Amino acid sequence: MKTIWDSQNNEMLFGINEQAMHNLIQSKMEKGKHITNTSELLMVVVNIIAGSFVLGMNVFKGNENIFMYLLSAWMFGTAFFLLASRVRRIGASKKFDRTMLGDLEQAISVATYQVRFSFLGRWNILPIGSLVALGLWDSGKSMWILAAFIIFFILTNYASGWEHRIYEGRKRELENLKSKLEMSK
16 A cells, blocks of 8 residues: 545545555465365375275275275265366356456455365265275274274364365455455445
8 A cells, every 4th residue: 555645635545556456466366276276186186096096995805895885986976076166167267357356356266166165175074984984884893993083084174174264264355355445446
């Protein structure tokens, strides 16, 4: 912000350095896109590799644990759903213009997607954790191993909630910036 003297009213006014604001918005947009791209690709790769590993272990060991086959199918389905969501997100990013407001709207769009993505990732822990626990129980593993996995999934859910709140805060920050810019017009 910079101070401007209004000679008509003989008072100080405040102005916005539009280039600096535009650079800040572009920086936040690029950071959000980078985090989202990395998260999407990581989740797709992890789900495909883990699903393949679980399926391979079941097939080659001759294991008849239906829960592990369901887990593998769930992971493949999740990977394909994430790929489809990624394609839609990238296609939708082309509708924004290259103005400061357009970049801000795109940054908000990416932040909204990031919040939804982390929410779905957080709740994806529930079916995966349930299928793993049922698979361990069905295979007759020790109750200590089952308890350790349940505690691990509870801690994972807690950590993902922490991450989700960070993304919500970033989205709120961008929305507040947009409302301030609209009020200053």
